[in-house]
Amino acid sequence: MTDCIFCKIVVGDVPAEKIYEDDKVVAFLDISPITKGHTLVIPKQHFKDILDTPDEVLADLISAVKKIAPSIKRGVGADGFNLGVNNGAAAGQVVYHLHFHIIPRFEYDNLKMWEGSSYAEGEMEDVGKKIRSYLQ
């Protein structure tokens, strides 16, 4: 897609600190990192979000994440990492070219990604029922 910043990174029209590339996937450092080493893993082909992306491409992305993540951990001395995908504006998606965030985590980084809430009496069962009804 011509007006997509990540497509431009794929072809080299926009500079990026690339850490991995193969014929299907590119990984580069996020320009505004949550922690040092925060990496975006993207398919070379343009898909807007996870629901828009064929299963084979998702498999390629997850394989790349598994390949890259240990090196990110070692490279920045992280103790763990979060893997995240924002889907849709309400979920914080800003760039509409699918990307997996690998966010290095450190034992004492004090980051809180999100907080849990609770269900009212019977609400969890209702929500479960509604979701299951669309899966049949």
Ligand code: AMP
């Ligand atoms: P999201 O909110 O999931 O759409 O995430 C988009 C991410 O892309 C943000 O974390 C941005 O910091 C990052 N980003 C945007 N432009 C660039 C760029 N040119 N190079 C590296 N990361 C970028």
Ligand code: ZN
């Ligand atoms: Zn794109």
